[in-house]
Amino acid sequence: MLKKKILIFIFFTYCVNAQTELKFNLASAPFLVPNIGIEVKLSEKIGYQLDTSASFYNDIEGSPFHMTQIFNEFRYYIDKKRSFFIGTHVGYGMYNIRLPKWIANFSGSEFKEEGSYQYGRNAYYGITIGKKIPLKNERFGLEIFLGGGSSQSNYKFYNKNEQRIFAITNYKRKFNKSGEELPYRGGLMLIYKL
Numbered sequence: 001m002l003k004k005k006i007l008i009f010i011f012f013t014y015c016v017n018a019q020t021e022l023k024f025n026l027a028s029a030p031f032l033v034p035n036i037g038i039e040v041k042l043s044e045k046i047g048y049q050l051d052t053s054a055s056f057y058n059d060i061e062g063s064p065f066h067m068t069q070i071f072n073e074f075r076y077y078i079d080k081k082r083s084f085f086i087g088t089h090v091g092y093g094m095y096n097i098r099l100p101k102w103i104a105n106f107s108g109s110e111f112k113e114e115g116s117y118q119y120g121r122n123a124y125y126g127i128t129i130g131k132k133i134p135l136k137n138e139r140f141g142l143e144i145f146l147g148g149g150s151s152q153s154n155y156k157f158y159n160k161n162e163q164r165i166f167a168i169t170n171y172k173r174k175f176n177k178s179g180e181e182l183p184y185r186g187g188l189m190l191i192y193k194l
Contacts, residue, residue, distance in 0.1 A: 020194045023143065027187035028053060035187060039075070041082075047075040049087070053185075064117055067095040071147075071185070073128060083132045089147060091124035091185075095155075120155025120175065124184060132191065141191040148183035 025035035037051025050072055057065040073089035096119045126149015133142040154175040158164055 021141075022192045022194065023049075023051065023189040025053070025187040025189050032057075035189075037189065044080070044082075045077045047077065047082075047085070047087075049073045049075060065097045067093060067097055069093040069122070069124075069185075071124065075128075083134075085128075085130055085132070087128040087130075087147075089124070089126060089128055089149075091122075093122035093124065095120060095122065118155045118157050120153055123152045125150045125152075126184075128185070139193045141193070143189040143191055144187075145189065146183060146186040148185070149181065151180050151182060151184055153178040 019041040021039045023037040023039065025037075028035045033053060033055045035051065035053035037049055039047050039049040041047050050070070052068070052070040054068045055065055069091055070093070071089045071091035073087045075085045075087035078084045078086070096117060126147055128145055128147035130143055130145030133144070135141050154177055156164060157176060
């Protein structure tokens with residue numbers, strides 16, 4: 001029943017305001033990690049965006065790099081032109097990865113052996129800030145954004161022989177847990193207004 005009410009609210013809001021934007025992240029595209037989104041204008045200062053990204057690499061440095069993320073975000077536009085915004089989001093992700101060496105070095109994480117990987121789920125809670133830039137064609141625009149917050153993970157770690165490795169050796173639980181506060185989304189979106 002609640003789902004029907006939410007869908008009716010979004011549909012009604014869409015009909016009243018009738019401004020929807022389709023988005024494609026130009027920054028992640030060269031790495032073959034598609035990031036697409038849709039934003040619906042709810043009022044003059046409020047918008048709702050749903051976006052998703054995914055990676056399907058089977059082998060980076062001897063390990064898989066599969067991940068999927070989906071974010072729900074409410075945005076508040078600071079000015080009347082709807083250019084500067086701040087948004088709050090919640091997201092969910094699934095992954096089967098081992099961080100490549102260059103990311104592990106950059107983030108200060110421990111580099112895991114070749115062939116090892118982590119398999120798990122993520123929950124994201126945070127904020128996004130950004131700016132929309134209109135282009136000469138009024139149907140197109142650009143959006144620069146950066147988002148971050150709390151990333152909470154539940155995962156299983158496997159070595160290259162497919163053996164489960166536990167974070168605490170004397171306590172075997174179903175999932176290892178990890179929580180960080182960090183930036184985890186951003187880019188340059190190409191916007192198409194319907």
